[in-house]
Amino acid sequence: MSTDTKKAVLVAVGVIENAAGDIFVCRRGESQHQAFKWEFPGGKVEDGETVPQALARELEEEIGIQVSDCAPFMRIEHDYGDKQVTLDIRKVTAFTGEPHGREGQPSRWVPVSELSGYDFPAANSPIVAKLQGE
Numbered sequence: 001m002s003t004d005t006k007k008a009v010l011v012a013v014g015v016i017e018n019a020a021g022d023i024f025v026c027r028r029g030e031s032q033h034q035a036f037k038w039e040f041p042g043g044k045v046e047d048g049e050t051v052p053q054a055l056a057r058e059l060e061e062e063i064g065i066q067v068s069d070c071a072p073f074m075r076i077e078h079d080y081g082d083k084q085v086t087l088d089i090r091k092v093t094a095f096t097g098e099p100h101g102r103e104g105q106p107s108r109w110v111p112v113s114e115l116s117g118y119d120f121p122a123a124n125s126p127i128v129a130k131l132q133g134e
């Protein structure tokens with residue numbers, strides 16, 4: 001199948017910041033696509049869901065927070081060869097709860113200046129660049 005006709009998977013991704021300006025990241029599991037890479041939490045948008053709805057569901061499932069507001073941050077289309085993704089990245093502007101790796105995945109708050117030292121999936125480079133340029 002050619003690149004043009006492959007169906008991209010739509011993914012809701014959350015950039016979560018604390019009062020110190022640090023960003024919450026998680027490490028992907030061994031059985032997942034892009035295994036062991038660090039990521040911003042999120043997941044696939046299901047049929048009938050809006051991106052904010054999917055983001056709220058995924059962040060509750062993966063890191064146990066309740067998102068009450070988010071704002072568009074950026075949109076990235078990337079072809080991994082084995083999989084084509086559209087990342088709809090949202091800045092989480094209001095939430096309750098304390099983020100933690102609810103599925104046993106390693107997770108931590110990282111200062112923006114240190115994000116470049118983390119091994120993210122290739123699609124994520126513009127996200128890190130934009131955060132560091134802000």
Ligand SMILES: Nc1nc2c([nH]c(=O)n2[C@@H]2O[C@H](COP(=O)(O)OP(=O)(O)OP(=O)(O)O)[C@@H](O)[C@H]2O)c(=O)[nH]1
Pocket residue numbers: 009011012013032033034038039040041042043044058083085087121122123124
């Ligand atoms: N959550 C998340 N996914 C990302 C990021 N960057 C990136 O390329 N992806 C890709 O987006 C795709 C879907 O994300 P996901 O695997 O988290 O979806 P999900 O939570 O529904 O996963 P599941 O199918 O393992 O339950 C994966 O192919 C993943 O590699 C990122 O920063 N965060």
Ligand SMILES: [Mg+2]
Pocket residue numbers: 041042043044058062
């Ligand atoms: Mg996920």
